[in-house]
Amino acid sequence: MKIVDIRERAIPLQSSLRNAVFDFSEMTTSVVAVITDVLRDGKPVTGYAFNSTGRYACGAQMRDRFIPRILKAKPESLLNAAGDNFDPEKILAAMMQREKPGGHTERSVAIGTIEVACWDAVAKIDGKPLHRVLAERYNEGRVIDKVPCYVGGGWYEPGKGIPELLDEIREKLDQGYDVMKIKVGGATVAEDIARVEAALKVVRSSRHLAVDANAGFNRERALAYARALAPYQLKWFEEPTDPLGYALLGEFIAQYGAAVGTGENLFSTQDVENLVTFGGMRAGVDFIQTDVPQSYGIVQFSRTLAMLERRGWSRQSIFPHGGNQMTLHLVGGFGLGGCEAYPGVFGIFAGFADDARVENGFLKLPERPGIGFEAQNQLYAAMKALAA
Ligand code: MG
Numbered sequence: 001m002k003i004v005d006i007r008e009r010a011i012p013l014q015s016s017l018r019n020a021v022f023d024f025s026e027m028t029t030s031v032v033a034v035i036t037d038v039l040r041d042g043k044p045v046t047g048y049a050f051n052s053t054g055r056y057a058c059g060a061q062m063r064d065r066f067i068p069r070i071l072k073a074k075p076e077s078l079l080n081a082a083g084d085n086f087d088p089e090k091i092l093a094a095m096m097q098r099e100k101p102g103g104h105t106e107r108s109v110a111i112g113t114i115e116v117a118c119w120d121a122v123a124k125i126d127g128k129p130l131h132r133v134l135a136e137r138y139n140e141g142r143v144i145d146k147v148p149c150y151v152g153g154g155w156y157e158p159g160k161g162i163p164e165l166l167d168e169i170r171e172k173l174d175q176g177y178d179v180m181k182i183k184v185g186g187a188t189v190a191e192d193i194a195r196v197e198a199a200l201k202v203v204r205s206s207r208h209l210a211v212d213a214n215a216g217f218n219r220e221r222a223l224a225y226a227r228a229l230a231p232y233q234l235k236w237f238e239e240p241t242d243p244l245g246y247a248l249l250g251e252f253i254a255q256y257g258a259a260v261g262t263g264e265n266l267f268s269t270q271d272v273e274n275l276v277t278f279g280g281m282r283a284g285v286d287f288i289q290t291d292v293p294q295s296y297g298i299v300q301f302s303r304t305l306a307m308l309e310r311r312g313w314s315r316q317s318i319f320p321h322g323g324n325q326m327t328l329h330l331v332g333g334f335g336l337g338g339c340e341a342y343p344g345v346f347g348i349f350a351g352f353a354d355d356a357r358v359e360n361g362f363l364k365l366p367e368r369p370g371i372g373f374e375a376q377n378q379l380y381a382a383m384k385a386l387a388a
Helices: 059-072 088-095 105-126 130-138 162-174 189-200 219-232 246-256 269-278 298-310 325-334 377-387
Strands: 003-012 028-040 043-050 146-153 180-183 209-212 260-262 339-341 362-364
Touching: 003 059, 003 105, 003 377, 028 059, 028 105, 028 377, 043 105, 043 377, 059 088, 059 105, 088 105, 088 298, 105 130, 105 298, 130 298, 130 325, 146 162, 146 325, 162 180, 162 189, 180 189, 189 209, 189 219, 219 246, 246 260, 246 269, 269 298, 298 325, 325 339
Parallel strands: 146 180, 146 339, 180 209
Antiparallel strands: 003 028, 028 043, 146 362
C-alpha cells in the first residue's frame, strides 16, 4: 500500500471582488491530488484538496520539497499501526524533515494542502465521510449530522450601495442562512456605520450580524471603528488589526469590549498560542478562525486545539476560516462552533456539494466517503483532470 504520485496545479480564481485591503484579480489556488495504489470499486483511491481561500498557489514548495519527501519515504513508514491505511501524522512528519523551526508561512499552506488531501484518501479507504473519521479520532466518536453555518458577504463592488447590500442580505436569508458577515473598512467610518445600521434592520438581531475588516486598519482607524461599532454588540468584529500586532489588538479589544474574531492569517500553533497569551483575546467571548489547510493541516490543528483547550478555550469558540467542504468536515468532526460560507464568491472553490442546502442556519454533513468533492461538479472536474 503506497502513495504512487502527488500532483498539483495552480488554478486562477477569476474574481472581481475587493475587500477593505486588496482585490482578488490575480488570486490563484493550488489543487492537489494524492494518488494511491489502493483500489476501491476497481479504481485507485485518490485524495484531493485545495489551499482554501485568499493565499496564492504554492506549487513550487510542493514540487521542490514536500512531494519528493513523501514519495521518497519507505511506503510502510507512512502507514498506521495496523498497516491498513495511511497515517497523516507520519506523512506530516515526512514533509517536515530538514525544515527549520519557526517562520511558518513559507511552507504551512503547501504542507497543509497536501496533508488534507491525504485525509481525503484515508477517509475514502475507510469508506467513511471525513467528519466521521475525525469524530472517531478527535471527538470521542461524537458524530453529528449538521453544523451551524453563517454566510460571509457584503463585499465592496463598483456601483454597490446600501440598497444592493440589503438585497444581498435578504437573498442570503432567503437561502436559509441566519447569520451574515459583511465587510467594513473599505469606506469611511460614517459610511460603514450606515451600512451596519441598514443591515441590522434586515437580520434578526445584532447577534446575527458580524463585520470583517480584513486586518487593514492602522491604530487610528482601528480605535475609531472600535468606538463607533461597540454599541451594536455584533456577533463578532473580525480581524480589526494584524493578529500578530498583539499590543494594538489588545488595545482594540479593550476599547471595543464586544466579541472579536481573528486567526485566518495565523499559520502555526505557536502563533495561535501567542495570540491568546499576548493579544488580549478572551476565552468564552472571542472567536478563533484559523484556516486549517493553510496552517499545516488537520493533525497540526488537533495540536492547536489541545493547546487552546488547556487554556480554557471551548471548541464552540472556533469557527475555522474557509467556506468549503474541507472546513465543513472539520467543524463536524471536531465539534467546533460553526463554519462559514460564501456562495458564488470564489468561483469553483466556494461552497459545498452542489445540492447542499442551508436550513435555519444549519448545513447537513455529507455522507459520501472522503471530503466529497465529487459532489461539486466543476471543482471535481478540475481535480480529476489532475489525476488523469
Ligand atoms: Mg475574514
